[in-house]
Amino acid sequence: MSQWEVVIGIETHVQLATASKIFSGAATAFGAAPNTQAAPVDLALPGVLPVLNKRAVECAIRFGLAVGAKVAERSVFARKNYFYPDLPKGYQISQFELPVVQGGQIHISVGQGDKAYEKPVRLTRAHLEEDAGKSLHEDFHGKTGIDLNRAGTPLLEIVTEPDMRSADEAVAYARALHALVRWIGICDGNMQEGSFRCDANVSVHRPGTPFGTRREIKNLNSFRFLKEAIEYEIRWQIETLEEGGTIEQATVLFDPASGTTRAMRSKEDAHDYRYFPDPDLLPLVISSEWIERTRAELPELPEAKKQRFMADYGLSAYDATTLTASLEMADYFEAAVAAAGKDQAKLCANWVMVDLAARLNKAGLEIAQAPVSAVQLGGVVARIADGTISNAIAKKVFEALWVGEGASADEIIERQGLKQITDSGAIERLVDEVLAANPANVAEFKAGKEKAFNALVGQVMKAAKGKANPQQVNALLRQKLQAPA
Ligand code: ADP
Ligand code: MG
Numbered sequence: 001m002s003q004w005e006v007v008i009g010i011e012t013h014v015q016l017a018t019a020s021k022i023f024s025g026a027a028t029a030f031g032a033a034p035n036t037q038a039a040p041v042d043l044a045l046p047g048v049l050p051v052l053n054k055r056a057v058e059c060a061i062r063f064g065l066a067v068g069a070k071v072a073e074r075s076v077f078a079r080k081n082y083f084y085p086d087l088p089k090g091y092q093i094s095q096f097e098l099p100v101v102q103g104g105q106i107h108i109s110v111g112q113g114d115k116a117y118e119k120p121v122r123l124t125r126a127h128l129e130e131d132a133g134k135s136l137h138e139d140f141h142g143k144t145g146i147d148l149n150r151a152g153t154p155l156l157e158i159v160t161e162p163d164m165r166s167a168d169e170a171v172a173y174a175r176a177l178h179a180l181v182r183w184i185g186i187c188d189g190n191m192q193e194g195s196f197r198c199d200a201n202v203s204v205h206r207p208g209t210p211f212g213t214r215r216e217i218k219n220l221n222s223f224r225f226l227k228e229a230i231e232y233e234i235r236w237q238i239e240t241l242e243e244g245g246t247i248e249q250a251t252v253l254f255d256p257a258s259g260t261t262r263a264m265r266s267k268e269d270a271h272d273y274r275y276f277p278d279p280d281l282l283p284l285v286i287s288s289e290w291i292e293r294t295r296a297e298l299p300e301l302p303e304a305k306k307q308r309f310m311a312d313y314g315l316s317a318y319d320a321t322t323l324t325a326s327l328e329m330a331d332y333f334e335a336a337v338a339a340a341g342k343d344q345a346k347l348c349a350n351w352v353m354v355d356l357a358a359r360l361n362k363a364g365l366e367i368a369q370a371p372v373s374a375v376q377l378g379g380v381v382a383r384i385a386d387g388t389i390s391n392a393i394a395k396k397v398f399e400a401l402w403v404g405e406g407a408s409a410d411e412i413i414e415r416q417g418l419k420q421i422t423d424s425g426a427i428e429r430l431v432d433e434v435l436a437a438n439p440a441n442v443a444e445f446k447a448g449k450e451k452a453f454n455a456l457v458g459q460v461m462k463a464a465k466g467k468a469n470p471q472q473v474n475a476l477l478r479q480k481l482q483a484p485a
Contacts, residue, residue, distance in 0.1 A: 004204045004205070004238050005165065007164075007211050008164035008166075009162035009200075010173060011158070011160075011199040012157070012177060013155050013156075013198075013199075015196070016059040016154040017186055018154050022154035022155075025039055026038055026039035026041075028153050043088060057286065059186035060100045062186055062297075063126055063184065064126065065295050065298060066298065067101075067104030067106055067180070070104075071286060074098065074283050075128075075286075077095055077128075078093075078277050079094075081274045085135055096270075099127035100286070101125060104126075105120045107119075109317075111168065119163075126156050126157065126159070128155070133149070134149075156186070162214075167234070199216055199219065199220070200216070202216075202237070203237070215249065217252050220254060228254070228259055229254035249266065251263070305324045306323075313342070314346065329352065329367050332374045339374065340379070344381050348378065352377070359372075359402060371401070371403075376409065377398070383409050383410070397409050420469050422469045427464070431473065434456060441459075442456070445481055457474060
């Protein structure tokens with residue numbers, strides 16, 4: 001497969017986090033009974049007129065600024081004409097020639113360790129449009145129902161240049177974009193509910209020749225499906241070409257059950273949609289004051305925060321990338337560092353990325369719902385750092401905080417008597433007991449078996465209920481074992 005190069009461009013539909021629809025006052029909340037959130041405009045009743053939602057425009061401006069794009073002073077809404085049962089107007093209001101956001105880029109980090117690399121993915125454009133309704137095929141005794149609650153939900157469609165070269169790069173892009181739209185508060189990012197859906201355009205060609213013909217995989221709503229669908233599609237295209245076949249431009253669907261894609265329809269060209277400016281809507285004019293006001297309201301962006309974490313806390317690029325995966329995680333980390341002390345940033349990073357992440361994962365919780373607050377975690381780290389508790393005991397303290405056995409690490413350490421034993425006299429007594437009780441291990445160690453040493457350390461730690469200072473135990477044991485008999 002090495003002589004083929006993969007080319008991928010992604011179009012993402014991001015549902016904007018507005019309370020009401022893009023051209024009507026109906027609510028956008030997910031999960032309401034069918035057709036209870038459809039205003040006359042969404043139903044396309046005769047004589048109604050669309051009114052643009054200002055908040056949707058603001059979301060588009062935020063996005064444009066966050067990706068370093070040009071926010072168009074003047075953009076135009078156009079009618080994209082096609083027939084579909086859940087599109088009662090017979091056209092979708094979108095933007096065509098003059099989109100609100102033009103250009104920009106998103107930085108992606110791909111892979112880990114030695115194979116890790118970063119690259120920019122250029123954006124072509126992002127435009128505002130309305131979502132269509134939904135056809136419901138269940139529960140209708142063989143008939144199909146139409147739910148127009150989703151009709152008119154504001155979308156930002158974000159289109160990339162064909163810059164990605166593997167399924168992994170495509171997934172890295174989708175993850176970065178997903179994190180960004182949540183970070184800047186323009187989308188809830190709920191992929192199960194369809195708030196963030198990707199279409200992947202995939203082609204293959206021999207390097208040095210023009211790009212191949214692409215097929216577009218529609219509506220991928222999980223990162224795993226995105227990866228599986230692209231990988232399948234790449235294999236299928238290469239096989240088809242190597243068997244002497246040709247690729248027809250087409251729109252395809254991914255079937256997660258079989259892990260395969262199948263053609264849905266041959267792909268329309270733009271001229272098939274008979275785009276023209278919507279006469280019901282004025283051109284969208286965005287003043288530079290509005291843009292500047294919006295810029296001032298943006299939070300520190302992920303890339304800037306990542307660079308600052310590396311510079312201020314001495315974190316690796318990998319750690320800084322992981323900790324800036326979401327604004328919630330970045331805030332949590334910084335609050336923990338504030339509580340533990342800046343010198344403990346690396347230890348805080350480990351606790352957030354490893355222990356806390358694993359515990360959240362086990363409980364199926366998001367970081368915002370963590371029962372252990374950042375200040376509490378910082379307290380645990382501070383007690384490791386000053387030698388009050390060992391790492392192993394710290395895990396116990398963390399778990400106790402998790403289940404609410406105390407308000408702080410100090411309280412739990414005090415109440416449960418978890419303070420590390422650093423009194424060398426006390427440790428020496430334990431060491432002597434263990435040596436006396438385990439002559440077989442002692443003999444093995446003297447015969448050159450290093451493993452026996454670890455067994456003895458384990459026995460001492462057990463006798464100390466985990467509370468002995470491990471460095472002291474190691475040193476004392478070795479000293480005693482190596483002393484001439
Ligand atoms: P359309 O208007 O038909 O949707 P576009 O030219 O806007 O087509 O491209 C749609 C997406 O397809 C973009 O993300 C673009 O980067 C991508 N794309 C274009 N050509 C190719 C290609 N040969 N292989 C893979 N992706 C491509
Ligand atoms: Mg398109």
